[in-house]
Amino acid sequence: MATIVENELDSLKNLKDSFVRFMMTYKFALEEVNTKINILKQEFQYADDYNPIEHITSRLKSPESIINKAYRKGFDLTLSSIKENIRDIAGVRITCSFISDIYKISRMLQNQKDIKLIEVKDYVKNPKPNGYRSLHLIIQIPVFMSNRVNDVYVEVQIRTIAMDFWSSLEHKIYYKYSGEIPKELKEELTEAAFSALKLDEKMENIHDQVNKIKKHSQFEQSLPFEGPLQITEEILRQIQQNKE
Numbered sequence: 001m002a003t004i005v006e007n008e009l010d011s012l013k014n015l016k017d018s019f020v021r022f023m024m025t026y027k028f029a030l031e032e033v034n035t036k037i038n039i040l041k042q043e044f045q046y047a048d049d050y051n052p053i054e055h056i057t058s059r060l061k062s063p064e065s066i067i068n069k070a071y072r073k074g075f076d077l078t079l080s081s082i083k084e085n086i087r088d089i090a091g092v093r094i095t096c097s098f099i100s101d102i103y104k105i106s107r108m109l110q111n112q113k114d115i116k117l118i119e120v121k122d123y124v125k126n127p128k129p130n131g132y133r134s135l136h137l138i139i140q141i142p143v144f145m146s147n148r149v150n151d152v153y154v155e156v157q158i159r160t161i162a163m164d165f166w167s168s169l170e171h172k173i174y175y176k177y178s179g180e181i182p183k184e185l186k187e188e189l190t191e192a193a194f195s196a197l198k199l200d201e202k203m204e205n206i207h208d209q210v211n212k213i214k215k216h217s218q219f220e221q222s223l224p225f226e227g228p229l230q231i232t233e234e235i236l237r238q239i240q241q242n243k244e
């Protein structure tokens with residue numbers, strides 16, 4: 001009798017160990033994607049003097065939500081089935097200023113050699129009937145572990161501040177009413193989504209106009225020496241000399 005219980009405990013322990021390892025790969029994948037986006041953010045800041053990435057948030061789906069989603073969608077409750085079918089266990093959300101930034105960031109991520117694009121859902125060009133807009137990418141990235149490489153799915157949502165503002169509120173309301181939002185409120189939300197779209201278009205337009213002016217005056221700018229890296233004009237001249 002004792003051995004049956006012991007065996008059962010052993011197999012539960014093994015299962016827990018596999019599950020913890022399973023979740024860890026998603027945590028590492030999130031860290032990798034976060035690092036990639038932070039590098040883009042800093043590089044943008046330096047090269048363009050303008051940073052399209054406003055903020056980045058990431059989340060790991062809880063084990064409970066993973067199991068609930070697998071049940072709801074009728075997937076097998078094995079780790080390999082969950083890995084293949086539930087592709088939003090690791091989620092990253094990037095908020096940017098303008099609609100054009102969404103595609104700029106998306107292109108930059110897709111151009112990275114170790115990122116494989118699996119799926120694109122463009123709710124910016126094709127908003128959902130309720131007015132929801134965002135660009136969703138499912139990507140796959142390799143996570144190098146001590147004894148194996150795991151290709152891990154990550155869901156990346158890219159949206160403007162206005163889109164984010166709208167979807168956070170809609171999400172809260174949706175939960176408050178358990179998905180059954182009263183008709184008038186629903187209509188108001190769709191109207192608000194339209195206002196957010198108009199705001200995005202207006203901001204993009206202003207941004208374009210300002211950009212044109214900036215391009216003209218760039219010629220008058222001098223080289224920004226010093227800064228946090230302490231690169232003086234003298235150091236630069238020495239590098240130049242070494243090259244020749």
Ligand code: GTP
Nearest residue numbers: 088121128130132136157166167168169170171172
């Ligand atoms: P899930 O099975 O829920 O992940 O949806 P899906 O597989 O149909 O994917 P989809 O790309 O449509 O949505 C994925 C995620 O986008 C959701 O988990 C939300 O974070 C977000 N999302 C999609 N639609 C809406 C919406 O109408 N309102 C809000 N606030 N968020 C949404």
Ligand code: MG
Nearest residue numbers: 087088091155
């Ligand atoms: Mg989801």
